[in-house]
Amino acid sequence: MARYVGARLLQAVPVLFLVSVLVFSLIHLTPGDPALELLGPNAVPEQVAALRTDLGLDRPLPVQYVVWMGHVLRGDLGRSYLNRFPVAKLLRRSWPVTLQLTMGALVLALGLAAPLALGAVRYRRTWADQVVVAGLVVAYATPTFWIAILLVFLLSVRLGWIPPSGYVPPWEAPAQALRLLIMPSFALGLGVAAVLARFLRATVLEELAREYVRTARAKGLAERGVLYRHAVRNALIPVVTVLGLQFGTFMGGAVLTEAIFGLPGIGRLLWNAVQARDYAVVQGTILVTTGVFVLINLLTDLCYGLLDPRIRYQ
Amino acid sequence: MKQSRPRRSDANWRSRGTTGGVGKMSTHRFTRREFLRRSATGAAAASLSPVFLSRLAEAQGRGTVTVGLPADILNFDPSAKSFVTYPIIRQVYNRLHDYDLKYTPQPELATSWKIADDRKSVAFKLRPGVKCHNARTLTAKDIVAVFERAMDPKVGQNLVTLTSGQGMIAVRAPDESTVVFEYAFQTPNILDTIQEIDIIAPEAFGQLAQTTVGTGPFKVVEWIPGDHVTLARHDAYWKPGLPALDRVILKPFSNLDAMATALQTGTIDAGVGLPYAQVERLKAQKTLVLAGDNTGAFLNIFYLNPQKEPFTNKALRQALQYALDRQTIVRTVYAGLADVRVAPYPPNSIAYNPTLDKRYTFDLNKAKQMMAQAGFPNGVKFTIILTTAGPDYAQIAQIVKADLAKIGVDMTIELVDNARWTPRLFAGDFQATISFVALNKDPLTLFRNSPYRTFNSPPFPKGNFPAGYAETINAARRTVTKEFRYRLFTKIQEILLDESWAQAISSHPIIFGWNAGVHGFAWNIDVQIALEQTRKG
Numbered sequence: 001m002a003r004y005v006g007a008r009l010l011q012a013v014p015v016l017f018l019v020s021v022l023v024f025s026l027i028h029l030t031p032g033d034p035a036l037e038l039l040g041p042n043a044v045p046e047q048v049a050a051l052r053t054d055l056g057l058d059r060p061l062p063v064q065y066v067v068w069m070g071h072v073l074r075g076d077l078g079r080s081y082l083n084r085f086p087v088a089k090l091l092r093r094s095w096p097v098t099l100q101l102t103m104g105a106l107v108l109a110l111g112l113a114a115p116l117a118l119g120a121v122r123y124r125r126t127w128a129d130q131v132v133v134a135g136l137v138v139a140y141a142t143p144t145f146w147i148a149i150l151l152v153f154l155l156s157v158r159l160g161w162i163p164p165s166g167y168v169p170p171w172e173a174p175a176q177a178l179r180l181l182i183m184p185s186f187a188l189g190l191g192v193a194a195v196l197a198r199f200l201r202a203t204v205l206e207e208l209a210r211e212y213v214r215t216a217r218a219k220g221l222a223e224r225g226v227l228y229r230h231a232v233r234n235a236l237i238p239v240v241t242v243l244g245l246q247f248g249t250f251m252g253g254a255v256l257t258e259a260i261f262g263l264p265g266i267g268r269l270l271w272n273a274v275q276a277r278d279y280a281v282v283q284g285t286i287l288v289t290t291g292v293f294v295l296i297n298l299l300t301d302l303c304y305g306l307l308d309p310r311i312r313y314q
Numbered sequence: 315m316k317q318s319r320p321r322r323s324d325a326n327w328r329s330r331g332t333t334g335g336v337g338k339m340s341t342h343r344f345t346r347r348e349f350l351r352r353s354a355t356g357a358a359a360a361s362l363s364p365v366f367l368s369r370l371a372e373a374q375g376r377g378t379v380t381v382g383l384p385a386d387i388l389n390f391d392p393s394a395k396s397f398v399t400y401p402i403i404r405q406v407y408n409r410l411h412d413y414d415l416k417y418t419p420q421p422e423l424a425t426s427w428k429i430a431d432d433r434k435s436v437a438f439k440l441r442p443g444v445k446c447h448n449a450r451t452l453t454a455k456d457i458v459a460v461f462e463r464a465m466d467p468k469v470g471q472n473l474v475t476l477t478s479g480q481g482m483i484a485v486r487a488p489d490e491s492t493v494v495f496e497y498a499f500q501t502p503n504i505l506d507t508i509q510e511i512d513i514i515a516p517e518a519f520g521q522l523a524q525t526t527v528g529t530g531p532f533k534v535v536e537w538i539p540g541d542h543v544t545l546a547r548h549d550a551y552w553k554p555g556l557p558a559l560d561r562v563i564l565k566p567f568s569n570l571d572a573m574a575t576a577l578q579t580g581t582i583d584a585g586v587g588l589p590y591a592q593v594e595r596l597k598a599q600k601t602l603v604l605a606g607d608n609t610g611a612f613l614n615i616f617y618l619n620p621q622k623e624p625f626t627n628k629a630l631r632q633a634l635q636y637a638l639d640r641q642t643i644v645r646t647v648y649a650g651l652a653d654v655r656v657a658p659y660p661p662n663s664i665a666y667n668p669t670l671d672k673r674y675t676f677d678l679n680k681a682k683q684m685m686a687q688a689g690f691p692n693g694v695k696f697t698i699i700l701t702t703a704g705p706d707y708a709q710i711a712q713i714v715k716a717d718l719a720k721i722g723v724d725m726t727i728e729l730v731d732n733a734r735w736t737p738r739l740f741a742g743d744f745q746a747t748i749s750f751v752a753l754n755k756d757p758l759t760l761f762r763n764s765p766y767r768t769f770n771s772p773p774f775p776k777g778n779f780p781a782g783y784a785e786t787i788n789a790a791r792r793t794v795t796k797e798f799r800y801r802l803f804t805k806i807q808e809i810l811l812d813e814s815w816a817q818a819i820s821s822h823p824i825i826f827g828w829n830a831g832v833h834g835f836a837w838n839i840d841v842q843i844a845l846e847q848t849r850k851g
Binding site for chain 1: 386387389395397467472474523538539565568575576578579731732733762767769770
């Protein structure tokens with residue numbers, strides 16, 4: 001298994017290199033100028049040129065890339081053009097926020113998806129199943145920002161139960177941190193819950209139609225045991241794959257969710273950096289996020305072995 | 315970055331917790347005497363803990379105000395004159411003097427000043443004993459260093475235009491309490507060139523990316539980019555009894571509607587730059603106070619590029635002046651909180667001439683007739699680029715588009731993000747756009763804005779200004795007689811109205827809102843919030 005993990009990590013190196021080239025090229029080819037963004041439209045050309053030199057933007061692009069990559073290989077992701085903070089420091093501050101948000105959304109997605117899917121399976125082809133399936137379609141089709149706005153309107157403005165925005169680190173005020181995480185987690189997790197529930201329902205139904213299930217029933221195993229001990233366990237591998245892939249959905253959704261709920265996470269950091277053409281922050285954030293995505297995919301693959309003992313890593 | 319106060323995660327807090335011996339106490343039987351001794355020690359320790367002291371101070375004192383901002387600050391360097399940095403300026407810095415809202419200079423770090431008869435120099439007497447945030451006493455040499463930095467093209471950024479760009483050639487400190495500014499020529503707006511420069515302790519010049527040292531009512535405690543800036547009371551502030559608050563938290567919102575909701579629900583105490591679309595909703599809440607800035611500091615303009623077809627045609631530009639329904643724009647986009655402008659200057663300006671404001675009225679028939687005279691009887695097509703940073707521009711453009719369609723003009727709206735819009739504006743790569751410019755204080759301020767300036771001009775890149783424009787502005791720069799200046803600015807405005815490349819629409823109000831329990835929420839003539847007198851309760 002160690003060799004397998006090592007090989008997978010080695011495979012990640014060219015992926016990260018390609019991503020670095022792609023992101024660097026795309027962000028530099030996008031129209032816009034960080035120097036003008038800093039100085040505004042009333043600047044004069046001499047001031048803009050001086051700032052561009054100061055930021056190293058007057059060098060040829062390949063030179064800028066080599067300089068940046070050289071720093072990255074030494075563990076230095078550079079400094080923000082806008083606020084001159086080290087990118088690594090900005091990421092260290094933002095990642096925990098996004099991690100809490102995605103974990104909250106994940107827990108909520110699993111917590112909603114599992115009972116809904118298994119309930120729908122248990123009462124398949126009844127009106128309850130149809131209601132659940134229709135509800136899942138609606139939940140999947142509803143945009144994250146719309147859910148967020150509805151939640152804020154209902155729980156904050158109308159009922160006054162939860163502050164509409166803000167972030168408190170959980171190690172400072174755990175209860176308040178949890179309260180502030182409820183709405184963003186729900187907004188981000190609902191769509192994923194719908195995907196997971198539909199997928200879990202379909203794969204469990206598929207498993208229930210297999211021969212081994214018929215055998216189990218013939219041997220007199222109770223329906224509950226057939227469902228939970230056999231069908232659900234075998235249905236989990238594709239569900240885990242889908243769950244791993246949903247990380248991308250979480251990251252995309254985090255941009256909007258963090259903006260609406262005032263969370264200083266990776267999504268908001270990236271959004272602001274793209275808006276201001278803060279090249280260093282965009283490049284560093286996407287590179288690190290890609291690395292995390294690669295790791296999550298690796299963890300997903302390793303989970304298969306836990307779910308199915310027949311799987312061996314070579 | 316410094317921490318505002320110890321948090322539970324701090325090493326000090328943890329060590330206090332463990333040396334308190336919770337584990338030992340649970341396994342040890344105490345005598346009554348030992349229990350009392352330990353309780354007294356514990357109470358004393360607790361009473362000395364920074365958290366306890368901070369809470370006690372808060373209970374006794376002035377409290378904290380959280381202010382929502384439309385964007386995060388970029389840094390603590392005021393040199394870029396960036397709007398996003400404005401909310402920090404009046405909290406951490408002072409100036410030699412600042413204007414009140416009636417444009418009357420008020421002493422700050424200087425107690426008095428004397429302008430030379432030839433208006434080529436001004437001497438400021440400094441306030442003695444002013445303490446910086448690092449407890450050092452501010453000196454005349456510090457002031458000289460600040461202005462020399464502002465005049466240095468390498469680091470002065472947009473302050474260069476305000477200082478050496480206005481003729482400032484030297485700053486010197488003849489003694490410990492005097493600073494003298496010298497100018498190359500007679501300067502009518504001599505106090506303006508001083509007012510906008512914020513005084514930073516020179517030892518902070520190298521740290522402005524992340525923190526600063528000023529003399530203002532609050533000092534920087536913590537900045538978490540994208541989340542908040544925490545400011546704490548400057549106890550040695552030179553104004554006795556101020557500031558009235560212990561702490562200010564500035565919180566950026568990347569979604570303005572979220573800021574409005576946070577204000578509505580009391581999550582923040584005040585908001586700066588609230589969205590115009592939420593004004594009516596917020597007004598309905600009795601616990602909130604809502605206000606436009608009322609300074610007339612900013613002007614919305616419909617900016618037509620005279621270097622690009624079809625707007626090389628002056629008569630066409632004039633025709634479009636008649637198609638601007640300024641009243642409807644003010645009423646629907648700005649909830650009535652803006653003022654209609656035809657000529658650029660507001661009524662509180664010395665250049666204001668009421669007759670000029672009647673030059674163009676909304677008249678689509680006249681617009682159509684003038685278009686025909688201009689050689690466009692069958693209408694015309696053009697594209698307007700708008701920055702997504704100002705959602706009000708898109709609303710204005712929709713109103714204009716609908717009116718122009720009635721006279722056969724097909725205006726395509728192209729929305730681009732600010733990072734793309736600014737370089738296009740800078741390079742003159744547009745047919746039309748909507749923007750806002752600053753024009754408060756002396757009327758000459760208007761000519762620092764790129765659509766109006768006479769150097770590096772995007773609308774006139776070859777210096778081919780309309781006849782008399784640059785000459786009249788230069789004359790106004792050298793003239794001090796009030797009546798003569800009024801005539802010169804009237805002439806400049808007549809040229810602007812006649813040439814119509816930058817068509818005034820309305821003032822651009824900044825909307826402030828605060829909870830009724832917050833008192834003394836104020837802003838200055840530059841629409842920078844000033845919280846030194848703000849208090850709660």
